[in-house]
Amino acid sequence: MKPVATKKEKQLHAALSRRDVLKGAGYAAAAGMMSGLLPGLSFAGKEKKPNIVFILSDDHRWDHFGVMGHPWIQTPNLDRLANEGVMFSNAFCTTALCSPSRASFISGQYAHKHGVINNLAQWDEQNVTVLELLKQRGYRTGFIGKWHMPGPLPELRGVDQFISFTHKTGQGSHFDCPLVIDGVETERKGKYLAEDLTDFALDFIRKENDDPFCLYLAHKAPHYPFNPPPELEDLYKDKPIDHLPKSAHHRFAGMVNGEVYGGVLWNVEAKYKKYCSLITSVDQQVGRVMDELERLGVADNTIVIYSTDNGYLMGDKGHFDKRWAHERALRIPFIVRYPAGLKNPGRISEEMILNVDLAPTLLAMAGAPASSEMDGKSIKPLLLNKTVAFRESFHYEFFKDFPPYTVPETDAVRTRRHLYIEFNNSRRKAELYDITKDPENLHDLMGTPEGQKVLPGLKPLLDDYRRARKNAA
């Protein structure tokens, strides 16, 4: 089946200029030549493995990039990543909630397997992280940033440097957030968190070492509360919000019904603009990392990946926040830049990839064997632009969470064309959407002739996923 190209994706195609494509082709040609001449720089070469920098932000909507056609948001560094790398326009999280998704990224497993099923469930120290496996392959490893799983910080095996925070149960704060630096709680007065974490990340990258490094840099930004650094506070003050759904124009929309507990968006418009300012602040920090890699002369042999834990509803279907199994909450940005190893950079891949694919991908790139415990699969063939049948559908799961958010337990199946959602232990009825015609999920097909036509294919598929989860348990 042909992959779906949404309007946004078409805009992205248009945003990638001819110059970018030629530039990308140049990189590809250079990489191709180098892979022949210098095996050390090829994918998972034996002599010199690639460095890895994975940057994970929090709640960054997949369409909030300049390169994705957003009317005014400024993300020049992330746009550059996309222009020089591969942007995945159909990337998704398997649970649209911070802690479960973060645990999925680092473990390559679904929430039902790693056990962090909601923001109240603790990380199991027995879980194996991709950092641990990379350490076994000779990598110098660092985790810097938001861990955000309840309880004390874990003893992360195989991590050489671990800098995180437990402030506000791991949620942290954008300013003055105390950090736990290799086990020592340290005050960080006057610091802006994203910048502070990037400072540590740069120090980690700069450390002279013959080993390749893997840096896992996890930001809190642009997560609520939307407090950008002062210089960006009013960056978008006068910008229109015509591109947002109707609900977002009602300034108190984040304070009605269930949203009053989840959104807490006093004056939606003002908060939304600050959310965008926070995204720009993340972009600036990404730029600092890129600049440093270039200054050190390692940018070409460093795989830089940017993603986020889940999508964000900004008035979509009248909701604010995430959790729901709707398209805007499921979709995440996923960009890979690796000049020495990518084929045809500057392109978009429309294959469906997931947060659980990160860990197996990093292992494959490092030349390590795949772990049978991981649920995801390596996207390396896609990065090499190979024509492969990658994924036809995936299972979305959402477990019981604290009631204010009133999102029921959910199981959903997302195919290339449809999204079918069932709510467990709830009186809410199942929902079905045709993503190609209705990317905003406004027209439920349940009970319609069209819905009746496709439902017999989707319901058994969802049941299969449920059965597989039960068997795994």
Place this chain on the structure above:
Amino acid sequence: MQPDMSGDKRKSLNKRLILPAGIALIVWLALNFFYDQLIHIESVKLYAFLADMTWVLLVISVGFSTLIIYPIMYFRGASFGERLLGSFLTPLGWCFKEVLRVNVSFTLAEATFFTLFTSVSLMLIFGQVGLIGLSELLYRWVKKRKGGIGKILTAGPAISVLVSLVTVYFIALYDGGYSFHLTVKMLYRALFL
């Protein structure tokens, strides 16, 4: 001298309780209905304007109607119990609506726990306690100006205003409400997960 602030000449139950409290409840219900229909308006600007206005009226009707109906009930001779009932009718209606809303996805026990212990509901309940104390003081002040006898400020209303302020502070203002939110969340985890 004992304060003679017990209320005015007693009118019928209908006039002293059912009418003022009932009107407040009906206004709130009507505003809810109106608000829910607004989403069908095509014009974004018109929708946003009406929704903003209605939201403000909804907040006033559910959170502050006590300031109006409590003195009315008092002037019509309602007893303290009746005044309490009348003042809490609309806020309790809101709580009931919350139980129904949460119960769609959670058990009745969880929905009730949520409604009783989360910040917005508690602020509403304790807010009423303060507003009742304030209304009592207002009524006495008006009464005294009209020649009534006795003290305006006594322990009861003063304590209720104080309790209300302190509670609202700890629920919503201290640490931005985060500590309280976290406490309730942990309690929920212990009880239901």
